[in-house]
Structures are given as structure tokens and as C-alpha cells.
Amino acid sequence: MDRKDNFDKEIKNIMEEETFGLTLSQAALDNIFKNRKKTIKEKINNFLNREIEIPLAPVIVGLVFIFVITIIPVEAFKSQKERIIDIGGSQVIIRESYEVSKNEDKN
């Protein structure tokens, strides 16, 4: 069976001729490599480079909120109902009466 005659050689030649120049297309190669196992470095890069969709409205609301709590001083929200008066070496704090009474109740 291993001895090959002219007929056998011709079969081989025909097969070689029929497939001569037959190569994988670029699309096939791309598809193959797309499915290859990724290294950890590539996985991290892919994670960092991935596209994400962020809805605009919640982002704007969030940014405004962060701006409000970080940039604008807390005093801006406080009503000026507390005054400090320096008398000699002492300070007198004057608050509205209901606040004082509320604190007195605690004590």
C-alpha cells in the first residue's frame, strides 16, 4: 500500500494543483485571532479601554450635587441667625430664642 505508482502520484499532483495558492482570508484570520485567549495585561487594557454609555441627565445632576457640597461654603446655607459679640476677653453668642430653648431642654 505504501508503494506509490503513477496513478497515485497523479492523485497527489491533482490535489496539490487544486489547492495551489489557497490561503485563509483576512476576515477568517481576524475572526480566529479575535477568539484567542487573552493575557492578563490585555484583559486589563480591554477593561480600561472599553466603551461605556453614560446617561447625560443623571451625570449632570450628580456633578451639580458634588459641586454644591464641595465648592459652595457651608455658611452659604446657614441663615445669619447667630451672632458673636466680643466683649473684652469674652464672646457672647446670640442665637434665636427657639434654638436656645431647644438646647436648654437637652441640658
Next chain:
Amino acid sequence: MVAEKLLVKNLKNGQEDAYNKIVSEYGNRLLRTCYLILKDREEAEDVVQETFIRIFQKMDTFREKSGLYTWIYTIALNLSRDRLRKKQDTLILEDEWVGNNEVEYQVEKNFDRDLLRKELYHLNSLYREVLVLFYFEELSIKEISNLLNEKEGTIKSKLSRGRRILKESLLKGGQLNG
């Protein structure tokens, strides 16, 4: 052998060079083999893609009991067979076939090459597969037997019968009945 072990190791580690190497080494050859078996370029390309994708996905499970080449070809041939089965291009092999020496002699002396080319494509895939592996891939009977997971006797029988069908067909002017 050492180079193959290193290649397998690098593939398991996901090294890009290893993937390029395995595809450049086996890709086109595998495509040609599948094309000869399937008789369809697109299908052959699909099989090759699927083969490599499976290899990449299952690389971690490859225990290296067989060679990388054997593993790749086994997957590709199984995928090709699945496609042929769907097209019902198979034939149940009959008992060992004993040929006629007169036919062998007459054809070996003189045959129409173009007709042989045509008849090769009309040959049943059951025989064509073995002929492709034997003549085109130049594998031994034992290697084919390992790849197809069939007994050596069965491979010999298929090979012998495939050749005989072709030769008889050539004598009859291209009326293939294999």
C-alpha cells in the same frame, strides 16, 4: 518535539506569538485539506476557523497525550465529517473489497488526467477523506488510523476501494458509482 512543547506552553499562557505561529504553521495546510474533503472553499474556511477557535478555547484541557498536529487535525476532520453528514454525503462501508488486477493494470498504463481530477471530486467523502490524508497529507496508514480513530484494516480497505472506484470509473469514461 521540544519546540512543540514550548509552543503548547506559550499557547496556554496566551502569548500572542504562539497564536500567530500555530495559525501560520497549520492554517493554510488545514484549509487545503478541508477543501479537498468538503469540496467547498467557504465551508473549508469555516471549519478551519472553528477548529482554531476550539483549540484556543480548550487549550488548557490539552493533556499532550497526542501531538498538537494530531489534535488539530482530529478536530478539523470531525467538524468536516459533521458537515458532510448534514449534507448526507456518506456511504456505509461494505465488507473488505477485493479488486480486479486487470483494472489496475489497464489504468496505470494510460488514464485521462482531467477525468481523474473530475472523478476525485465525485468520489464519496468516505473514501476521499482517506485519499486526501494519504496522498495530500502523506500520512501513513497508522497515522490516519489514529486521526480517524479507526482500525488500520479499515483505513487500508477504504484506501484500496477508493483507488479502485476511481480506476474503474476512468475505464468507464467517468461514471463514478462510489
